[in-house]
Amino acid sequence: MSAVPPSPPQPGPEDPGLRAEARDEAERREADSAERRRRDLDLRNELAQADFEGGGWDLFANELAKYGIAVMVVWMRTHRIFAECARVFGARRGKKFGLPTPPHDWSADDHADLSALVVAKALATFKQRALLDEGWSASGGASLSTYFIGTCIYEFPNLYKQWHAQHTAALHGPAKRVVGVISGSPADPAATVTQADQARRALAGLPDRKTRIVVKLVADGYTQDEIAEALSASGFPESSKDTVRGIWQRHLKRARKEGGRDDD
Numbered sequence: 001m002s003a004v005p006p007s008p009p010q011p012g013p014e015d016p017g018l019r020a021e022a023r024d025e026a027e028r029r030e031a032d033s034a035e036r037r038r039r040d041l042d043l044r045n046e047l048a049q050a051d052f053e054g055g056g057w058d059l060f061a062n063e064l065a066k067y068g069i070a071v072m073v074v075w076m077r078t079h080r081i082f083a084e085c086a087r088v089f090g091a092r093r094g095k096k097f098g099l100p101t102p103p104h105d106w107s108a109d110d111h112a113d114l115s116a117l118v119v120a121k122a123l124a125t126f127k128q129r130a131l132l133d134e135g136w137s138a139s140g141g142a143s144l145s146t147y148f149i150g151t152c153i154y155e156f157p158n159l160y161k162q163w164h165a166q167h168t169a170a171l172h173g174p175a176k177r178v179v180g181v182i183s184g185s186p187a188d189p190a191a192t193v194t195q196a197d198q199a200r201r202a203l204a205g206l207p208d209r210k211t212r213i214v215v216k217l218v219a220d221g222y223t224q225d226e227i228a229e230a231l232s233a234s235g236f237p238e239s240s241k242d243t244v245r246g247i248w249q250r251h252l253k254r255a256r257k258e259g260g261r262d263d264d
Helices: 016-049 054-078 080-093 108-132 144-171 189-201 209-219 224-233 241-258
Strands: none
Touching: 016 054, 016 108, 016 144, 054 080, 054 108, 054 144, 054 224, 080 144, 108 144, 108 209, 108 224, 209 224, 209 241, 224 241
16 A cells, blocks of 8 residues: 655744745735825826816716725625724724614615715715815825725715615605705705705605606705716716706606696
């Protein structure tokens, strides 16, 4: 019987080869991160020359929005977003941080809609704080995309709590349709509040995802340009102010018909 050759020795936890390999990997990652941040700094400076406006900014913001929505959708589906919020806000407040438990029927459409809201809000915050106010620094250790995801985490709790409250209300009472016309910014602040409340009540039973996004963002006070940007980032390319205005007007017309009004 031939002897079984001995197994080659396995490296132990203190094996010098493993330590060297781990060190090399860490150095490679750090070099990659530093190079990415240098490229981001060049991009940031290029965008700054145009005051973060125009075609260059639109392209950058659109790509950032797509990335943010992709991350947020996955994190909502896996519930990782709640752990990330607990980590960030718990550390800031020095105590445990929690959010309402998602409903059992939390759907892929809900993830997509809420992601669009979060990213639209985060883009405005990111532009102001990270770029205009120079809150982001290439020496800070985070790339622009990583910093943006951090901004999404920052914006998530309030928008999620609003969404959760709207969802809960829809489950406990019949949906009320919007019957008032929102055109521009009314002079009466009380009218603005009333219209926003009506729009929130209209969310249940809306016919499609695009309409839900528009109604939600109108209710939260976003401009037509911002809503068009959110639509584009949510899988509805080439959306414009006219797109938003058309969806909103069709929603109002449908609401009047369902309410028995024919005085368009």
